[in-house]
Amino acid sequence: MRRTTLIALMLFAATSATLPALAAEKTLSIYTYESFVTEWGPGAKVAAEFEKTCDCKVEWVGVADGVELLTRLKLEGEGTKADIVLGLDTNLVAEAKATGLFTPHQLSPEALTVPGNFADDTFLPYDYGHFAVVYDTETLKNPPKSLKDLVEGDPNEKIVIEDPRTSTPGLGLLLWVKSVYGDKAADAWTKLKDRVLTVTPGWSEAYGLFTKGEAPMVLSYTTSPAYHMVAEDTERYQAAAFSEGHYVQIEVGGMTKTSHDPELARKFLAFMTGPDFQSIIPETNWMMPVAATKEPLPAAFDKLVKPEHTFLYSADEVAANRKAWIDEWLAAMSAK
């Protein structure tokens, strides 16, 4: 009897959770990655700010990550409800355009400061972060000062990295090494291999192992220390500045061809590069803004590593070479 009640309850919960919201006003449906719309993420604040200006309602759909976002879109095809897709990175842009589901934004926002001079007619950047080796100052006294240092350093000082086959930071490091070493990338990986404690499927596993103290270094972002400084009030974890420069991850948004209200969608994209949106990003998404914020960035951001040189392959280059480069990585890392 009790079980029947519970099943009934479940049916009720299932239907009530999925009933379409009664829409009295215009709605804008935005697909993004999940951490954007968690309670501490930028989602709620962004929606509130935008709703002030548009007389509309923002509806978020949050999928696991950027890659899942593209998968989701491919699965839904032209039947997608999305007006805006927010959270692809530059490595996914070529693949995303190939779906034919996006339409050019026709905007030309001024004064965007995007490293690597990324510009695109379909996707607009909204934030970026440089990949970096984050280290534990309590266990690592002499952090590497360059990628070369990292590759050739003491193999007993370990680093946890992510797998380029299953995660974006993993792919980021692969592209970083390729940018610096070019044809010699395989040799570099063969050397770095002894320093790699393990290769995890995603960022969470790697960062988890790092904060448990298993390795003094992890592949993360230059902005990671800002979180620890602002939210945990500790300077224990720092990013190492590499003299060659850092590879960048730029996050972009675009509007769909099938959007039921292209004007509203375009308005959002313009809003996305404006000060209201940009001011929310640093302390909620822990990434760097691409345009001016209303107030100067928090003090913690001043202490972050500011790469002197930025590496970025074009989306087409990545799309064309990804498989070959991953194969090269696999061969180097799997060798005995």
Add this chain to the structure above:
Amino acid sequence: MYTTRERRAITGAGGFTLAFIVLFAGVATGMLLLHAQDRVGGTLFDAYLLRITRFTLLQAGLSTLLSVLLAVPVARALARRRAFAGRSWIIRLSALPLGLPALVAALGIVEVWGRRGVVNELLAAMGLANPVSVYGLAGILIAHVFFNLPLAVRLLLAGLERIPAEYWLTSANLGMRSGAVFRLIEWPVMRGLLPGVAGLIFMLCATSFTIVLTLGGGPAATTIEVAIYQALRFDFDAPRAVILSALQILLTGTLLLVLRMLGTPAEEAPTTGRAIRRFDGARARVTDGLTIGAFTAFTAAPLLAVVGSGLAADLPRLAADPLLHRALITSLLISLASATLCLVIAIPTVAIAPASENRPQTPLRLLAGGLQAASSLILLVPPVVVATGWFLTLRGLGGPARFAPFVVVVINALMALPFVVRVLAPAYRTHVARTGRLSVSLGVTAWNRIRWIDLPALRRPLMTAFAFAMALSLGDLSAVAIFGADGIVTLPWLLYSRMGSYRTADAAGIALLLGIVCLLLTLPSTTSEKATKKHDA
């Protein structure tokens, strides 16, 4: 042992169940293939695939061998020592690892076996400089044994406890030593169970993903499951994903078939149902104590590490978090529903086996064989394939969001099916052998038989099966990952979400909550054990 009417009902239910399982997996796969564009390119069977296939089989084979070999002495010791303080808690622990997401278990294991883990600290304190490295094949094996040894122990122990009490009385009268008891009484029972247990563990290890990558130390440790995920999520190459899944099913299916041929079910013997008393093993007191102690330490240490990290979290704030409440309720509802559905599917699967015995070459036998195969192999169909396929199917039917909870429930139920069948089938077989003829000759059939004969006798295995199914569904993330965007927030989803935004402490707190819920779930199945004991006395 069934009346014609009963047999007909079971056959009908069995046919329906088989059709359901095959259709559910088939429709998803078909839709995925239909939707796929042309293959992205690149050869399918290359050196890479060969290497990961070899590694998949190697690590799964070794993990299975270790889990099963270690489980035999532990189950024997636990069966001999029928009353000591904490015994039921040790048994309760066995479903717990299944309820933990792989990431949580991996971090727990690292705290014990890792570079800064307890074991290495102890070794260092003893003056040993070279730390044990958990990253590599060793780590994968430790993690897989951690997940599967308790499972194997529980399944074998249940088998040993079904041995009629008369056997122990007789063996004592005959003055049989431990060796003879093992050879003549315990081994025949275990040998009947081992193929099923080993097969299940092999499948679980072969499809391992997070553990293999996280603790594997590098891409040399890659399973086919990783390649499937990569094909579907990163390369958008559905045909490759489907072909790889087929390869995985083919390889493991062949192995299961071989295993089945090795094992013959033990002969069932009647019993008057007197209480079990063990007279043997006075000599083995010390070794049994050590065996049980080592097993408990091995299983409990990573769990304690999880508890330790969990307690360090800001628990009062977490407890007041409305999102956590929602996730807890969703998780409970989904796991309750999927465990119920799982039992509904499992019962015809289990009941059809005795009906088909001694009837060679009949369609019934074919159906029984089909059901047995389907209920095992479903574990090898990657949830990511099924979930993606159903997403595509439901897209045409008014949006996947509306159906998302149902798909998640079915996927979880099917994932738990192989476990549940292995808990129920041997118990049911013994039960039917002992009561079947009598029931039919007394005319206690159909509902009366279920109500008065079957349910009371099978209460404990049913409860155990239910607890396993619920724990498994609680810890699952794979099915929810695809549909998660549609408002389904479960505990593992929330855990990963916190973990992914630097909230490691919150994640640890949620892991603790998951563990507690799992433990609570196993209470009914072990409390009824006490009830039986009282009844025996």
